Structures are given as structure tokens and as C-alpha cells.
Amino acid sequence: MSRQSNRTTESKKMNSELFTLTYGALVTQLCKDYENDEEVNKQLDKMGYNIGVRLIEDFLARSSVGRCHDFRETADVIAKVAFKMYLGITPSVTNWSPAGDEFSLILESNPLVDFVELPDNHSTLVYSNLLCGVLRGALEMVQMAVDVRFAQDTLRGDNVTEIRMKFIKRIEENLPAGDE
């Protein structure tokens, strides 16, 4: 082959562009499929959830992270291990509520919005809402019900992107009767 490839080292980076662009194409398609932004947000969350429930297995298998003892530890694992592994970023964990059941993930940069500008007629679209679903789905599979939403978004003119997570309850495993 005549062409010299000097780009193999960059291949990891390119792959993130594939993800970013594909996600963009998906959101565009959803905007075509649904009348209003609310529906799109809901659908993104649902798709994220489906991804999350599967991704958690991949995560646990590869990260060799053990059981978390409290919600603070969970927060750290999400920020420092999970985000790092899948998106290559490390959000900071801040704004803990006094009760310790609610915190914020602050994303300095968000790879999902790398090439994105929101048009004026989509002011209520939460572009990266997929992430909320992913977090919700993944945590549900480790017996934690959480509420996840975007509090701030750089796409909408805020300085940072902030994801707010609230612990709701521990999901008890209901074993079928007679099953030990």
C-alpha cells in the first residue's frame, strides 16, 4: 500500500468523533420524528437507560471496581472511573446536599456537544439527555434508584455543564418465593 499511515496513534481520538457525530445524527433524527423537544428529551433518556443497563456490566467487568460503601464513593467512581473510561473526561463532584444524598457533576467539557450549536427553535431541548438515562439505568442495575437531570448546559449559554444526581432509595432485591 503506497500511503503511509501516521494516524494510528490518533485512532482513539477519531473514534470519539464517530460517537459524537453519530449521536448528533441520532438527535437530529429524533427531532424529525417528534413534534416537541419534551418528547425528544424523554426518548433520549429512555435510550440512555437502555444503554446504561447494559453498560454497567461492561463497566464492572472491566474496571474491577468493588462494592461502594456510600453514595459519596459511588459519586467518585462515576466521575473518576466511569466518565474517564467511556468519555475520556473527569467531571468534578461538588455541591453536596447537607444530607449527602444529592450532588453535582461538573463537566468542563462535554464530548457529546463538540460540533453542536442549538438552533433557536429548540430552546427546551436537553441535547445530552442521553447521559442522564445512562446513569439512571446503570445505577438501577446496582440497586440504586436515582434522579438525574441537567442543571446547567453550556449549549444553552451556561458556563459549565452540570448534572445533578439525587439518591432516591436502595432497591431491594425481590427474590422469588422459595428461592434462596
Next chain:
Amino acid sequence: MADDALFEFLHMEMVAHVYKEQAARTEMEQERSTCVSILEGMGFRVGQGLIERITKDTPSFKDDLDVMKFICKDFWINIFRKQIDNLRTNHQGTYVLQDNKFALLTQFSNGKQYMEEAPKYLAFSCGLVRGALSNLGLDSVVTAEVSNMPSCKFQVVIQKT
């Protein structure tokens, strides 16, 4: 630096969404082709964007074959972490790209059982290739076929203008 798994899951959700959306609205007969074309269209856009960035500092191509080699190698490695295993051409504008272990099919079991489902999961990739070629100045028709999971053949027919 998105992980492969993330892309694969996203792709699955995309396919599932497009098919569910379609089933909810129009008549049965047209369904199949439109779903494929929606996915193909999404891939087309993504392919256009990617090739712009991948070819940023690449010297210009001598001929069509050179372009195809680039697709088989650099482009494929960038997207699927491996290169095309076999490229054949009739030197009249038809190219067959064979990938013996196509990334988006590796989640399927290897038997014949899910053969019918395979085209759903190839449409987006066909679009990627067509989009990339289109931005390199080649109009093409890209189709894919699977005879033995997870290997897959993409046929590219360059349209003469």
C-alpha cells in the same frame, strides 16, 4: 475517547428506535426499505463529517483505487479499529470490501438464526462509506451482504457521471 462499547450500544438503540418508530406509523410493505434508508442517511452524514477530519493532512489521491485503499485502511481503522481484510475490484468501478469480523455484527451469535436481522445493523455503515466517498468526490451505491456471521461484504459501485 468514547469507548467502543458505548458506540455499539448507541448504534443498537438507534436501530431499535428507527424500527419502532416506523412500525408505529406506515403500511407494512414500505417499512423495510424506509428504515434502512433512514439509517443509511444518518450514516451518510456521519461519514461526510468523519472523512473531512480524517483526510485533513492526507496528500490528494491519484485515482479511485487509491481512494478505496484509504477507505479500507485508514478510514476503517479509525472507525472499527481494524482494516478491511480483502479488497477486490473489477477495475470498472465495482469494489468489494470484505471484513471477516465486522464490529457491529460481533454481538450476534454466529449461527444462521439472526441472519435476517443483519441488514438492519449494516445500513448505517453502508451510509458511512457512501458519505465518505461522496465527500471525496465519488458518487456511489453501497450495499452489504452477510453470508456467514460475523463476516460481511460491502459492495461499492461507483456511479459514472
